[in-house]
Amino acid sequence: MTFEVQNRIGDARQPASDGATLQRHDPADARTLVSVAPESTGDDVGAAVAAAAQAFPEWSRTTPSARAALLEKAAGVLAAASDEIGAEMVAEMGKPLGMARKEAARTPKNLELYAAEAIRLTGVTYPSDDPGATVYSEREPVGVVGVITPWNFPLNLASRKIGPALAAGNTVVFKPSPMTPRMGERLGEAFVEAGFPPGVVNTVHGVAAGAHLVADERVGAITFTGSTATGARIHDAVGLGRRLQLELGGNNPIVVLADADLDAAAQVVAQSSFSLSGQACTAAGRILVATEVHDALLDLVVAKAAAHVVGRGTEASTTMGPLIDGRAVEAMAEVVADAVAAGARVVTGGSRLEGDLAHGHFFAPTLLADVDPTMALARTEVFGPVVGFERVSGLEEAVERANAGDYGLTSAICTTSIAAARRFAMAIQAGTVRINRPTVGAAFNAPFGGTKRSGTGTHREQLGPTVMDFYTSLKTVFFGS
Secondary structure (H helix, E strand, O other): OOOOOOOEEEEEEHHHHHOOOOEEEEEEEEEEEEEEEEEHHHHHHHHHHHHHHHHHHHHHOOOOHHHHHHHHHHHHHHHHHHHHHHHHHHHOOOOHHHHHHHHHHHHHHHHHHHHHHHHOOOOOOOOOOOOEEEEEEEEEEEEEEEEEEOOOOOOOHHHHHHHHHHHHHHHHHEEOOOOOOOHHHHHHHHHHHHHOOOEEEEEEEOHHHHHHHOOOEEEEEEEEEEOHHHHHHHHHHHHOOOOEEEEOOOOOOEEEEOOOOHHHHHHHHHHHHHHHHHOOOOOOEEEEEEHHHHHHHHEEEEEEEHHHHEEEOOOOOOOOOOOHHHHHHHHHHHHHHHHHHOEEEEEEEEOEOOOOOOOOEHHHHEEEEEOOOOOOOHHHOOOOOOOEEEEEOOHHHHHHHOOOOOOOOOOEOOOOOOHHHHHHHOOOOOOOOOOOOOOOOOOOOOOOOOOEOEEEEOOOOOOOOOOHHEEEEEEEEEOOO
């Protein structure tokens, strides 16, 4: 079945104004067309921004409880269709069905949490030296929020941006990934079905639509999750006077010390490296292992890699699906070739999978040893199931190597020493630190974001105590008699 996706601008579903389309094929079998979506023009994006700007004044005046009720209704729409949505997600981006259904079931819970944020927005009253004045702050919505999201968690990540934007009284122009237009349409339509007024949530599709959205100065805030390269271009384009939230890439390290429980550490490494075929910004690509336990840990992780069943996400036995497209497969092959040319050795995997999987974008779970910090595998975000092992003398060398990189999204250490764990948590330059836990995943109620080139670091996603700061402007009022 091929999904015919449309833009949603104001109260109308419509194609691109020039009729252009983009096609999305099943990453598990590139012969199968899954969805066709508009390749939106600048005029299309401009119309969506205009609709959002027109809807903003009235929407911003709705009561917090009214906004919360609509978000809860949208959550109900998504929850009722979660099994169907999960199957569609597998067809469009390839993750195993169990993972897809988990994401489809989690997304409504995100919206329920943000519904509660709508009624928790508060200001503060401040002591004043002026006896005739009361000094207080209040929060106001920013205006039109541009939401640009990736394909790897097409519902969850988008709901983490759209939900708080709407809860605060903003209107939204949503630009999903061109890899997952059906998922973008599913989420956008849930808000319409829930009863959000026309223009409050608009959806535009296409490769170039994001650049048009960023360039439109009527958009008061841009929130983006994706590659560091794209994030850097957005950062340069936004300029002064508009706010920006960037959640970008990572080259996330796991440090394994000599005192670690190696069986547990192997599970941490395997889950961090191969979940979602390594296609997560929080995936681990660098494993910094104390020399004394390096070989033993490598053998354990090789066994876990070999246990993965790589295949179509629709198969119940599949534990690892395809990469997102052919370019991703080529990128993995290039990373492996670069590392081998520089002296690394392939321990397992190292190539695309053929045979019954030849028509899909499949790459074997891959471990390389004898990796050093100069290799691309140790310096850049790989975004696939290719992992490098590096020998280190201990904690200090491991932290020094990890901190020398450009990224600072997440990190982990495996150790039985509380003191070593504390030293690592204090010294590592990363937004999230995991102790004896995988690098992947995030908590509902904790801030999420990175340092250095992993993001702006100024506004964090998820809930946490400051989640609504990005979506609201703080105004200070001096009230005299």
